[in-house]
Each structure stands twice: as C-alpha cells, then as structure tokens.
Amino acid sequence: MALTEAQIAEYAQTRDTVRAELLRGAARTTARGIHHTALISGDVRRTVDFYQGVLGFPLTEVVENRDYPGSTHFFFDVGNGNALAFFDLPGLDLGPYAEVLGGLHHIAISTTPEEWTAAKSRLDAAGVEYVEESGTSIYFKDPDGARIELISDPLGVMYGEPVV
Template sequence: MRKLQAQGVHHITLVGADRQTSIDFWEGVLGMPFVFEQPNLDNPGESHLYFDPGDGRLITIFTNEDRTPEPSRTPTDPGCVHHLAINLSQATFRQAVERLDERGITHSGVKDRGFMDSIYFTDPLGFLIELASYRFEPPVGVTHTQVLLLAHQIRVERGDYNIAPIHLADAIEQLVLRTQESLSDDRTPKRAYRG
C-alpha cells in the first residue's frame, strides 16, 4: 500500500452569497486579485469565482444571486472548517488593525501565538478569517514548516510549553549549519572581541 503524496493545497472552495459580496470581500478587503470566473460545472445556477491569495494558488467561491449575506457565525461542528488563515507580511500585518478599524470590521486585536501573530474577524457570511504573520524568516532553501518542525523538537526536548523565539532562533541556526557549507572546520560560536 502506498500514499497519495500531497504537494501543497491546490485550492480551497467556499460557499458564498452573491457575486459582488465575494468580489468586494476577497479582492476589495483582502487584496486577492479576481483572476477567473466560470459557471459551477456541477450546478449551473451558480458561478465559480477564483481569487489568487498571493502565492499563485487559488481560493474559489461558489456564488448564487439568490443567496444573501448572513453574518452569523458559520458552524464549528466536527467536520466543519473552523477558520482560514491568510499570510501577511509583517509590514501589512502592522497596518491590519487600523485598516480593519477604518472599515468598521470587528476583530480580535493582535494575538501572540509565539511563532506568529494573529488577528481574527469574520467575513460578511460569518466565516472566521485569521490574518497571520510569521515572526521569523527561514534560511534560504528552507521552508517555514521545516523551521517549525525543528523548533518543536527543540521545545519538546527542553520541556517548554509552546514554541517561543528562542526555539525558532536555535532551529534556524541548526538549519543553516545543516544546509549551508563553509570553509571553516570549526563552526561553533566564538568570542570575536578580545580583552
């Protein structure tokens, strides 16, 4: 028996209300270019809108002009999607509270997640959105998940409760040692200042 090896999320599809509400939110609030539209091939009464979340992958929305936005929170029962996290640069994240406030969008404020910062709010249909921004940049050729995996291992080994900046910094240092060559025989930390 063999796995069906995943190589990333292809797209995520959400059920939307009307077409304009989806465009106004996904492009007009979150800045995702509206790149493609066609009928929902499984339901000709719906349209299928495609947005680029910034990494070249897709978030798609099924829309129907007979559906109106209902802002009550979407279900969080087992099997339901709890929330969707959107990656922001630190520069944009630092502007997020102000930009949500100027639109009158109720939000959680900034939440400290140890390895990232988060802000939560709901879309016009009550679906929970998280704006997330990593507190670190991985070394060249290494992914965020590789840093997080090693930081987790360091955290568990030390008996710490959650990932903190020290675990991230130590993971990054170890990953640089593993992935980047040097002419030095001894790459241990040194005291460069004498006296």
Template sequence: MAATPETVHWRGVHHLALVTADMDATVRFWHGVLDARLVTTLAVPAFKHYFFEVGTGNTVAFFEYTDQDLDSFAKPAGVPYAKAAQFDHLALHLPDEDALNRLRDRLKAHGCEVTDVIDHGFLRSIYFSDPNGIAMEASWWTVDPTGRPVDYADERLFADPDPVPAVRELREEGRLRHTVATRLVDGIVEDLRREGITLDP
C-alpha cells in the first residue's frame, strides 16, 4: 500500500518493557543510580509493572512476575548470545486517542491483527506484532507522569498497593536510603568462545 498524506505522528518510545526478578533493586538502580525517575507503578496479582522516565514522554518499564522463576543471564552489549531473552515488548508513543485509533485503522487496512483500545487508566494502548513476532504496543498517556514533579501519593499513577521498599522510601522520605552496585560481566567471553563465537575482528 502506498504512503498517504495522513502520516503516523510518532513521539518516540512510549516505554520499553523489560523483565526483572528484583523490582526493589531495579528501582534502586534505575531511579537511584541512573537518575531515571520512577514516574508510575501498577500491580495486579500476576505482576508489578514500574515505569522510569528517560525523557519527556519516554520511559523504560519493568515487569516483576509473581511466583515465576526466571532463567537469568548477563551479557555484554552487542554480542550474540543464545539466552538473550530480557525483553517483553516495545511500546511506541502517540500524542492522543485520535492518533491511536488512526494507527489501529491503518494496521487493519494492511491486514495486521490488532486489539481494541485498552484503557489502563494512566495510558491507553493497542497491541499488535511485527513480522518477527516481536510484541508491539502503541500508547498515549492519558495522565502523562513525565516532565513534571512526581507525587508518589497520587494513586492514579502509583497504583501498586504493596510497593517494593524503595518506593516506600521515595514516598515517605523523598529519597532512597541506598542504591545497588553492579559489576561488569565475568566469564561471558569464555562462554561465547566455548560456543564457537569469537570477539576478534
């Protein structure tokens, strides 16, 4: 189908959804170390889902699944590795509901399966997949928590009724009592060489 004058008005990455086995440590690192402010949280029995601002309108979000063992690993950036599965879905940012509906219509016109608009309270979304099977979402903030002071008592945005300790510290004290340290990956180069992958040019 040829391009039309009515273009999609993307505004960057709404949120990149990743997976964590320890949401408390994740808050302490992303908010406390990287200074990517925690701007909203939600929780249902199956998971917690927390969002960190990486630019106005743009966030990185994490899921912590309830009672779910994860096969975790660590790898350097840009190196192929078979266990690279630290990814849930990519959500792209749109300016408003009209843009969301237009994109939904566009996807349908191209023969792509897409959900109805899902109202998550502080954001509305549609869900679809790319040809590689990557789970995709397009969203717009109904209550944009980025680019403004954070109110940790605002239950529209901080809906987790039992937040991790780091969030309680932010709510009660306005700061984190401590952060977490990280390390460079040990042994990954040897693991890659055993699998026949070389890093030499």
C-alpha cells in the first residue's frame, strides 16, 4: 500500500514535531551498551557457518539455553564488546521469519571500510544476494531470513551524520 502525498507530509510533520520536542542529542544515557541481541536459529551449524565463516564474526561461546532444556544459546563477537547471540528452539514448530510490530527490522553492524569490502567478496563467493545503499551499507538476509546490514560508517555515525 503506497502512501499518498498528504500522508507522507503528515508523517514528515510528526517526525519534525518529535524531533523538536523530544530529541536530546548527546545526553547522558543510563545504559552501558547492548550486551547482546538474540535471534532464533533454525540450524546451529548453518548459523555458525554463515556468521563465522562468511561474515567473519568469531563464535565465542556455546551453552545450553537456561530457559529451554535442549536448546542451544550461542554467541558471536561483533566487536567493541558487543555480541550477537542465537537460540535454536528444537521441538517448537516455528514459522519462517516475519516482520511484526515489536519485532526485528534489521541489525546494523559496523565494520571498517576494508572489512566491509572483504565481507562483500565473501558474500559474493557464498552466493548471498545483497543490496548496496549509499556506498557504505549492504543489506542481506541470514540463513533464517533475518535482515542484516553491514555499514562501513564508524559507530555513532550513519551516512556521514552523527546519530549518537
């Protein structure tokens, strides 16, 4: 469903109002950072092969999920003290990845420009389709359909503009 010009203008006005009334910029946060983001994996080995083998994120830990016996909880180092984690949930009849309100749209992971270029080559070699945007971002789906962005801008910057 495409938005009308009037709807687009209304959303722009709402954005401008939120920016004017609520934007705090570089105010001090109460958090230290994201400890880990956890996704669901349909196959542990396939996920490790992709994230470690293709993207170059080292697997750092594999444990049983404390909340679901038989399930595996595993972690990848994505730099700067941050982790990307996964659960497999064997025995549950989960459907395919879907965007839902409150769900995941994509995860953006910062890399150096050199690593970004190398990752593109590895994605090509693995036959993973991706879309390149603005010369600094590539978007693709992981083996379970979650959207991932690799962005060569530094942390706290998006397309040359500070966001933190």
